[in-house]
Amino acid sequence: MRWNQVNYRRENISVWTCLLVMVISCNRSPERFGIGRPATQHEIDAVNISIAPDGKGLPPGTGHVAEGRALFIAKCAPCHGPTGTEVPQYRLVATPDDTTHTRAIGNYWPYATTLYDYIRRAMPFNAPGSLSNEEVYHLTAFLLYSNQLIDSNRVISARTLPGIVMPARKWYVNDDRRGGNEVR
Amino acid sequence: MKEDQIKRRTLLRAAAVTALGSLVPGLSARRMPEAAPEDPTKVPGTPVGKVGTRSPFEQPQKKASDISARSPLQDFYGIITPSDLHFERSHNGVPRIDPNRYELLIHGMVERPMVFTLKDLKRFPALSRIAFIECSGNFRSGKTNMTPQEICGLTSQSEWTGVMLSTLFREVGVSPKATWFLAEGSDAAVMTRSIPVRKGWEDAMIAYAQNGEAIRPEQGYPARLFLPGWEGNTNVKWIRRIELSDQPFMTREETSKYTETIKGGKIRQFSFDMDARSIITYPSYPQTVEKGWIEIRGLAWSGRGKISKVEVSTDAGKHWQAATLQEPVLDKAHTAFRYGWHWNGDTTEIMSRAVDDTGYTQPTLKQLTNARGTDMGGYHLNPVTAWVIQRDGTVLFKPEKFR
Incomplete structure (x- = not known):
């Protein structure tokens, strides 16, 4: 059987079309797709609330124990109890030498910056995100004081907070489980 | 009368x-x-309809507490969890998010900070993967009348569809110096976790679909981070922001929570991988059995790879036999197993243990306490779970004391 010239040409064209389509569509993956839009600095600043353990991200402001105590009684005590010790599952206060299984700030939290970050992000539970930066500093100061980690006159700020050494920090180790024939 | x-x-x-x-x-x-x-x-019969319904004779339900809801493992067939029965854990409720206003911001140590809408995310190559998600706080014990759901119902499996995070990483040009990224949710807890960048390049996904439809609100609608094999909490739901960094952020969920005490007063952090585990879901409490042939059935899974073997003991752990693994046996996925057993009617204990392809064998609770001490924390507990079959055919959980 011989190919008719016209048919052959037609065949030829469709073969090339096929190859062309394959080149375009066959799992080609560019380095970038050009999808999405650039974020403006303003946009980033509006949502970037993260705080690193070295204090990066902490806003201006100062926190005082006395102001923190008043705020705590008003906004936190309903769940955590007036001194942060009364409700076992929401316990916040324990001294570093507390050997009970309580996981509170003074005997379990490894970084002081986490306090600021978490209160600002998620508390109070019934009105998250409602506290001002200054109020968060006050509460942070009060909780550090309640856990006997600072004196009552210590002022908490972006400069002082990262320097507070948390007693439990030294107990933290990275996960060393690796699978395989060993239980860790 | x-x-x-x-x-x-x-x-x-x-x-x-x-x-x-x-x-x-x-x-x-x-x-x-x-x-x-x-x-x-x-x-x-009933006319055709727009949305299918479960038979009214079938009533599987999640078991909810204030903060989580457990999957009814004992009611499942095969390996896919029906989406409405997928376990739930949230830190301040399920947010309602308008998909048209949804945006994911990626910034920090990147060449080009960028914003992606949901529509943008769906334009990228779409990949699907069947894998489990398990909460690392997934072991309850203490009484004999507990179901698989109550013991370890914080694990579920779906087919997840989305864009690989590595694709987005290339799009924004992640700095080679970035070692961690923060994943932040847009729930009322603005929940955050720090994740090593290598996981982002390896197999992380921004998932927007679950079992063939848009992801459920309880699972992170309209988009979540999906980290195959890693503890549930790191799979940040309702994800709104990813920030590349050269250090972990030490958020509350990776310090005061999701860390566990181990021997010597130490506290283990960044315990991401879910170790191999299995549980017999039939027969289990409160089911009853009859003398004769019983097909023991269950689920096995590992966050480190594939299940290579499940062994079953029907004599309280004295002897172990290989169970049959039901295909497909997938990487980091619930795998169904079964074992034919002839019960002679005597009181006995049945249990299963999973082995994964790293050679890890699911430990007993005693092995776990030996390794981690009696003060071990409640996360990442994956002990062999035993059921007592009583002479009258009733089945009871066998709780073991460890604290």
């Missing part, structure tokens, strides 16, 4: 079912007859 009582009870029950029908959405819309007709071939 007795007949009257029965009638009244039946009527009351019927009234209750009707009341339930008006409370539970979907039930009232296409209510099935309360009782099946004597002969279904002699009456026209």
Whole structure:
């Protein structure tokens, strides 16, 4: 059987079309797709609330124990109890030498910056995100004081907070489980 | 007299079912007859509808507490968790998010900070993967009348579809110096976790679909981070922001929570991988069995790879036999197993242990306490779980003390 010239040409064209389509569509993956839009600095600043353990991200402001105590009684005590010790599952206060299984700030939290970050992000539970930066500093100061980690006159700020050494920090180790024939 | 009582009870029950029908959405819309007709071939059936419903004779349910809801593992067939029965854990409720206003911001140590809408995310190559997600705080014990759901129902499996995070990483040009990234949710807890960048390049996904449809609100609608094999909490739901960094952020969820005490007063952090585990889901409490042939069934999974073997013991751990693994046996996925057993009617204990392809064998609770001490924390507990089969055919969980 011989190919008719016209048919052959037609065949030829469709073969090339096929190859062309394959080149375009066959799992080609560019380095970038050009999808999405650039974020403006303003946009980033509006949502970037993260705080690193070295204090990066902490806003201006100062926190005082006395102001923190008043705020705590008003906004936190309903769940955590007036001194942060009364409700076992929401316990916040324990001294570093507390050997009970309580996981509170003074005997379990490894970084002081986490306090600021978490209160600002998620508390109070019934009105998250409602506290001002200054109020968060006050509460942070009060909780550090309640856990006997600072004196009552210590002022908490972006400069002082990262320097507070948390007693439990030294107990933290990275996960060393690796699978395989060993239980860790 | 007795007949009257029965009638009244039946009527009351019927009234209750009707009341339930008006409370539970979907039930009232296409209510099935309360009782099946004597002969279904002699009456026209329910007309076709827009959304399918479960048979009213089947009522699998999540078991909810204030903060989580557990999957009814004992009611499942195969390896896919029906989306409405996927376990839930949230830190301040399920947010309602408008997909048209949803945006994911990626910034920090990147060449080009960028914003992606949901529509943008869906334009990228879409990949699907069947894998489990398990909460690392997934072991309850303490009493004999506990179901698989109550013991370890914080694990579920779906087919997840989305864009690989590595694709987005290339799009924004992640700095080679970035070692961690923060994943932040847009729930009322603005929940955050620090994740090593290598996981982002390896197999992380921004998932927007689950079992063939848009991801459920309880699972992170409209988009979540999906990290195959890693503890549930790191799979940040309702994800709104990813920030590349050269250090972990030490958020509350990776310090005061999701860390565990181990031997020597130490506290283990960044315990991401879920170790291999299995549980027999049939027979289990509160089911009952009869003398003779019983097909023991269950689920096994590992966050480190594939299940290579499941062994079953029917004599309280003295002897172990290999169970049959049901295909497909997938990487980091619930795998169904079964084992044919002839029960002679004597009281005994049955249990299963999973082995994964790293050679890890699911430990006993005693092995775990030996390794981590009796003060070990409640996360990442994956002990062999035993059921006691009593002479009368009742099945009870065998709780073991460890604290």
